[in-house]
Amino acid sequence: MALAAILFDLDGTLYPRSAGVQRALDERMNAYVQQITGCALDEAPALRHSWFIRYGTTLTGLQREYHVDVEDYLRAIHNIRLDTFLARDRELDALLDRLDLRRAIFTNSPAEHAARVLRALGVAQHFPLIFDIRFFEFQPKPNRIAYTRALDALGVTASETVLIEDTPQNLPPARELGMRTILIDEQGTHSPDGIADHVVPDIRAALRLVNGDVGRI
Known part of the structure; x- marks a missing residue:
């Protein structure tokens, strides 16, 4: 067809x-996960990966396990200067x-x-x-x-x-x-x-x- x-x-x-946008988003997600869960910053990637496997996204993991405010998360993560990338x-x-x-x-x-x-x-x-x-x-x-x-x-x-x-x-x-x-x-x-x-x-x-x-x- x-x-x-x-x-x-x-x-x-x-x-x-390789443009670097995802790296910047990942850094913000790691910091947000640290803030919400109290884990060490270097532990956040592994925690996020477990949520990715289980739920598909970091946000869904945070919603399911910590009941985060969705709009607060979206504002915090995506507020980056794209013109630098x-x-x-x-x-x-x-x-x-x-x-x-x-x-x-x-x-x-x-x-x-x-x-x-x-x-x-x-x-x-x-x-x-x-x-x-x-x-x-x-x-x-x-x-x-x-x-x-x-x-x-x-x-x-x-x-x-x-x-x-x-x-x-x-x-x-x-x-x-x-x-x-x-x-x-x-x-x-x-x-x-x-x-x-x-x-x-x-x-x-x-x-x-x-x-x-x-x-x-």
């Missing part, structure tokens, strides 16, 4: 992880401009963070829809409901949709539903077998694939 829509993850997908990406802008498909941001971050990232990259005009953590009613990827809610909002079937994502754990629900999947693997540590339909090093390669420049998806 022909493609009708693309779901784009945000952080680590539209720009590389990201700049206008004209090549990405041009590749997105060639797409003749519906598209949306599909992120566990809040919409205001996604909007600031898109503005920093100079590609906000390409994304009329942002499906974020509030849209999912705080049931984030890889919870299956996040994927079905996005498909319903777009009015497309899974088989008409491709997901571009940098987190392998977020791909199985998409594949089970019938989406095609592209994994962004900046470090080159994954092969497609059992993980994604395609593995590429960056968003440009993913979009060239979707646009038919380097084979078919």
Whole structure:
């Protein structure tokens, strides 16, 4: 079946992880976890990882086990200066401009963070829809409901949709539903077998694939 829509993850997908945004977010999350739980700062990453495995996100772990105020958490974590990490990406802008498909941001971050990232990259005009953590009613990827809610909002079937994502754990629900999947693997540590339909090093390669420049998806 022909493609009708693309779901784009945000952080680590539209720009590389090596840009440093995720590192800055991780530092804020570690400090927040230390503040809430009383653990040592160097223990926070392991605690967060356990929540990631169990719940999918740090926020969900904090909600389930410490009943944190969600909006307080989102404000504390995402209040970073993106212009110190990201700049206008004209090549990405041009590749997105060639797409003749519906598209949306599909992120566990809040919409205001996604909007600031898109503005920093100079590609906000390409994304009329942002499906974020509030849209999912705080049931984030890889919870299956996040994927079905996005498909319903777009009015497309899974088989008409491709997901571009940098987190392998977020791909199985998409594949089970019938989406095609592209994994962004900046470090080159994954092969497609059992993980994604395609593995590429960056968003440009993913979009060239979707646009038919380097084979078919």
